[in-house]
Amino acid sequence: MKIIEVSLKDRSYPIWVKPGLLDQIPQLLASYRKRRWVVITQRSVKDMCDGTLIKTLASAGVRASTIVIPEGENAKSLSQVESMYQQLTELDCDRSTLLVAFGGGVVGDITGFLAATYLRGVDYVQVPTTLLAMIDSAIGGKTGVNLPQGKNLVGAFYQPEGVVIDPNLVESLPHREMVSAMAEMLKYGAIRDRNFFDRVSENLDSIVLREDDTMLTEAIARCCEIKAEVVSRDEQEKDLRRILNFGHTIGHALETTMGFGVLKHGEAVAYGMILAGSISRDLGHLSDEDFYHLESAVRKLPLPELGEIDSSSLLETVKRDKKAKGGKLHFVLLQGLGHAIISDQVVDRHIIRALASL
Ligand code: GLY
Numbered sequence: 001m002k003i004i005e006v007s008l009k010d011r012s013y014p015i016w017v018k019p020g021l022l023d024q025i026p027q028l029l030a031s032y033r034k035r036r037w038v039v040i041t042q043r044s045v046k047d048m049c050d051g052t053l054i055k056t057l058a059s060a061g062v063r064a065s066t067i068v069i070p071e072g073e074n075a076k077s078l079s080q081v082e083s084m085y086q087q088l089t090e091l092d093c094d095r096s097t098l099l100v101a102f103g104g105g106v107v108g109d110i111t112g113f114l115a116a117t118y119l120r121g122v123d124y125v126q127v128p129t130t131l132l133a134m135i136d137s138a139i140g141g142k143t144g145v146n147l148p149q150g151k152n153l154v155g156a157f158y159q160p161e162g163v164v165i166d167p168n169l170v171e172s173l174p175h176r177e178m179v180s181a182m183a184e185m186l187k188y189g190a191i192r193d194r195n196f197f198d199r200v201s202e203n204l205d206s207i208v209l210r211e212d213d214t215m216l217t218e219a220i221a222r223c224c225e226i227k228a229e230v231v232s233r234d235e236q237e238k239d240l241r242r243i244l245n246f247g248h249t250i251g252h253a254l255e256t257t258m259g260f261g262v263l264k265h266g267e268a269v270a271y272g273m274i275l276a277g278s279i280s281r282d283l284g285h286l287s288d289e290d291f292y293h294l295e296s297a298v299r300k301l302p303l304p305e306l307g308e309i310d311s312s313s314l315l316e317t318v319k320r321d322k323k324a325k326g327g328k329l330h331f332v333l334l335q336g337l338g339h340a341i342i343s344d345q346v347v348d349r350h351i352i353r354a355l356a357s358l
Pocket of ligand 1: 136137139140142237241244245
């Protein structure tokens with residue numbers, strides 16, 4: 001089993017990675033066994049949750065209840081959180097309750113927020129069931145919900161007690177979800193580890209098609225290591241953690257301009273990485289060779305066609321984002337493949353040129 005520590009200022013917590021690990025949860029979390037557990041899950045994974053986690057907990061004699069939230073991003077709302085607070089009080093949950101997030105990013109984010117705020121804070125554990133959640137959202141303690149005005153506008157940094165990653169859980173994941181997560185996997189290599197970038201790029205198909213479970217497990221673990229290292233050095237995204245947003249600035253703008261749901265998050269990030277790479281080259285940070293290497297790896301992913309992009313509305317969205325972040329646009333660029341930097345030198349014409357060359 002691979003154990004990766006997320007070392008924070010005042011404490012650290014483990015990320016456990018191993019196929020079949022779900023069966024070992026009562027042993028992994030033995031010190032929490034006497035407490036009441038509340039598992040938060042979503043309809044689409046409820047059967048998987050019942051057949052694995054809940055069954056294992058029952059046979060280990062752990063007192064566990066389940067709260068099921070609706071599907072989709074809309075479930076990440078304050079009204080949903082309010083209903084969950086009520087369900088926790090109805091279950092007589094006190095401060096010793098352990099919340100367990102069993103699901104993808106939506107379940108993880110809302111459970112983390114619930115844990116941060118119910119009775120001023122209870123412990124929680126992340127059990128991600130999607131590849132994207134395994135390598136990104138379940139790690140690092142970003143929790144939150146959406147407002148009608150935008151995504152993740154209410155939240156807290158609140159770290160879990162641990163993250164249990166069982167790569168077998170991605171078996172039933174739709175192909176497009178796997179592809180979308182692969183963009184984030186390539187991202188880790190692009191920003192921090194060129195060798196890993198090459199390994200993922202060379203084995204892209206076998207990872208997506210789950211032909212090589214060892215490779216999948218190793219790749220998940222490497223992403224977790226990179227994220228753990230970055231979060232350990234900058235938990236609250238004051239500087240270094242921003243590099244995790246490589247491809248996200250234009251990626252988010254593409255998602256908004258094209259209308260939410262047209263592109264999956266990872267697909268938008270994939271295009272965002274090509275565009276950020278192109279801007280890095282324009283500014284003299286990335287060689288032609290490295291740029292083509294980045295672009296050809298990302299384009300191995302079966303991405304939907306972008307069609308005509310209205311560059312002025314895309315720029316508007318980037319600017320709105322900038323305003324929401326205190327007027328500063330922290331653009332993540334590459335100073336060579338495998339090394340990210342933050343730049344405030346990116347202006348409209350760089351973005352327009354990059355879009356034109358797509
Ligand atoms: N998903 C980026 C971060 O956790 O900082």
